[in-house]
Amino acid sequence: xxxxxxxxxxxxxxxxxxIITLFFGGIFYGFLQSLxxxxxxxxxxxxxxxxxxxxxxxxxxxxxxxxxxxxxWVSFASTxxxxxxxxxxxxxxxxxFIGKTLCNFIYSLNLPMPHLVVAVGMIFVFSQSGLLxxxxxxxxxxxxxxxxxxxxxxxxxxxxxxAYIWKEAAFFFIILMSVLQSLGENFEELAQSLGANRWQRFxxxxxxxxxxNLFSASIIVFAFSFGAYEVPALLGxxxxxxxxxxxxxxxxxxxxxxxxxxxxxxxxxxxxxMILVVFYFWLTQAKIRKD
Amino acid sequence: MNNNLKRINxxxxxxxxxxxxxxxxxxxxxxxSFRWFYPQIIPKELSLQAWVRLKLIPKPGQRTFEGFLDLxxxxxxxxxxxxxxxxxxxxxxxxxxxxxxxxARVLGLLNFRFKKLIIFxxxxxxxxPPIAFVLGLNINFISIGxxxxxxxxxxxxxxxxxxxxxxxxxxxFANYNPDFEHQARTLGANKTTTFFQIxxxxxxxxxxxxxxxxxxxxxxxxxxxxxxxxxxxMTLPLLVFSTASSGNPAxxxxxxxxxxxxxxxxxxxxxxxxxxQSGATSGFGKI
Numbered sequence: 001x002x003x004x005x006x007x008x009x010x011x012x013x014x015x016x017x018x019i020i021t022l023f024f025g026g027i028f029y030g031f032l033q034s035l036x037x038x039x040x041x042x043x044x045x046x047x048x049x050x051x052x053x054x055x056x057x058x059x060x061x062x063x064x065x066x067x068x069x070x071x072x073w074v075s076f077a078s079t080x081x082x083x084x085x086x087x088x089x090x091x092x093x094x095x096x097f098i099g100k101t102l103c104n105f106i107y108s109l110n111l112p113m114p115h116l117v118v119a120v121g122m123i124f125v126f127s128q129s130g131l132l133x134x135x136x137x138x139x140x141x142x143x144x145x146x147x148x149x150x151x152x153x154x155x156x157x158x159x160x161x162x163a164y165i166w167k168e169a170a171f172f173f174i175i176l177m178s179v180l181q182s183l184g185e186n187f188e189e190l191a192q193s194l195g196a197n198r199w200q201r202f203x204x205x206x207x208x209x210x211x212x213n214l215f216s217a218s219i220i221v222f223a224f225s226f227g228a229y230e231v232p233a234l235l236g237x238x239x240x241x242x243x244x245x246x247x248x249x250x251x252x253x254x255x256x257x258x259x260x261x262x263x264x265x266x267x268x269x270x271x272x273x274m275i276l277v278v279f280y281f282w283l284t285q286a287k288i289r290k291d
Numbered sequence: 292m293n294n295n296l297k298r299i300n301x302x303x304x305x306x307x308x309x310x311x312x313x314x315x316x317x318x319x320x321x322x323x324s325f326r327w328f329y330p331q332i333i334p335k336e337l338s339l340q341a342w343v344r345l346k347l348i349p350k351p352g353q354r355t356f357e358g359f360l361d362l363x364x365x366x367x368x369x370x371x372x373x374x375x376x377x378x379x380x381x382x383x384x385x386x387x388x389x390x391x392x393x394x395a396r397v398l399g400l401l402n403f404r405f406k407k408l409i410i411f412x413x414x415x416x417x418x419x420p421p422i423a424f425v426l427g428l429n430i431n432f433i434s435i436g437x438x439x440x441x442x443x444x445x446x447x448x449x450x451x452x453x454x455x456x457x458x459x460x461x462x463x464f465a466n467y468n469p470d471f472e473h474q475a476r477t478l479g480a481n482k483t484t485t486f487f488q489i490x491x492x493x494x495x496x497x498x499x500x501x502x503x504x505x506x507x508x509x510x511x512x513x514x515x516x517x518x519x520x521x522x523x524x525m526t527l528p529l530l531v532f533s534t535a536s537s538g539n540p541a542x543x544x545x546x547x548x549x550x551x552x553x554x555x556x557x558x559x560x561x562x563x564x565x566x567x568q569s570g571a572t573s574g575f576g577k578i
Binding site for chain 2: 007229
């Protein structure tokens with residue numbers, strides 16, 4: 001038995017060591033720095049002033065709260081819309097038709113695509129001289145690039161949301177397709193024979209069956225879009241600015257005091273994501289207990 | 292009526308597919324056109340200028356086999372970044388698979404105390420945003436001299452990849468029957484032979500998919516490389532980002548096409564394996 005225990009310990013140590021030293025070590029050191037611990041400039045005392053500065057000081061409060069609002073709006077909107085589009089796509093594509101394999105491939109195409117490239121693609125398609133603006137000009141809907149609505153690098157985060165929808169809809173799509181495949185059509189046929197119409201079959205048969213998977217995928221997408229840097233950095237504006245971009249810019253600021261504030265911001269982002277995930281687990285556990 | 296509905300259904304699928312590939316179409320037009328002025332949809336002239344400027348294709352007149360070799364041997368930025376990205380991706384993938392194999396086996400086949408806690412620790416990097424750990428780690432890496440080094444970048448890429456590979460392979464081992472190994476051992480095979488003849492063939496299909504997607508996670512990494520590489524380790528995502536920020540669409544499009552090529556290749560190769568059930572897909576949220 002002792003041999004088995006040793007085997008378990010030896011097998012698990014290397015990956016745990018990597019994650020604990022690099023990941024948790026990084027978070028811990030970032031947390032220390034956010035409390036003002038900066039040996040490089042001779043600061044050793046710990047306090048919460050960086051957190052206070054970021055959230056309530058006159059200089060940053062407006063930037064922070066508008067950024068937080070933008071973060072929540074972008075993450076909720078893109079997660080919800082990507083899930084809805086993927087659900088309709090997956091339901092529609094189940095039937096047999098000409099070009100099904102190709103459509104399936106195109107719908108999954110953005111899955112392995114790096115976020116960075118999707119963001120660049122949004123600039124090419126949705127900017128005021130992009131592909132859609134050119135199309136609109138050709139059919140006479142607009143007369144100059146300025147007439148086309150500002151959809152990327154806009155203050156409402158539309159460009160960022162579009163990029164996340166593009167990318168994450170493929171993720172939802174793959175997950176939904178596999179769930180629907182494993183369910184087969186028996187449930188629906190049964191419901192149909194009992195007289196359920198299209199909407200009823202969707203609302204009372206399909207939706208409850210795919211909901212658990214859809215919900216856990218939503219958590220992954222929400223957490224990702226809440227803390228990711230590349231897409232808002234390329235498609236965002238200076239004000240309001242999403243929190244990860246703000247944290248990163250504070251961090252790169254030559255003023256070393258701003259560094260603590262950048263760290264504080266990144267810890268706040270992580271905390272919000274963590275609270276959300278814990279809430280999700282609590283919700284699912286509560287549901288399991290209830291059932 | 293029902294037939295009409297079906298037709299609308301199919302047309303909307305086609306329309307969705309067309310909308311989805313618009314960015315890809317825009318990439319190709321931008322990369323292969325010259326002076327693609329505003330209201331035009333189809334560019335007036337096709338051109339390889341962007342590729343010539345990136346030193347990937349020689350100037351007209353020098354487009355012979357030697358011309359290409361000479362140009363690439365001069366080590367242009369894109370080639371350098373491509374080689375870096377490939378080397379880091381392959382190295383990190385191999386290392387993570389080797390480290391993950393024994394751990395995944397233990398997690399998939401055995402039950403023991405603290406197993407849930409260990410899985411929780413392993414999962415956390417896939418949920419919490421990279422910016423939360425990399426800012427602190429950056430300062431630590433500067434003080435121990437890993438910052439700005441190839442080694443440091445490889446090390447930090449292990450953080451998003453390790454959990455993904457361990458979890459995917461744990462799933463593979465959970466459906467694996469170790470009895471065949473016992474039989475091979477009773478028949479006289481040694482440990483090495485048993486591994487290569489029995490274990491490896493059984494886990495190989497899942498492992499290859501895990502490895503390919505682990506590679507893609509490393510391949511798409513921007514923030515970690517930028518901060519830990521400190522400007523000294525240039526990879527393709529860094530090049531795409533800086534070119535896109537400087538605003539030259541033709542150059543950005545050309546580099547992007549190189550950047551997405553492996554992604555599309557891997558999707559073609561694995562499309563029959565890719566399903567939400569395999570567990571391999573859960574890592575995609577991170578790419």
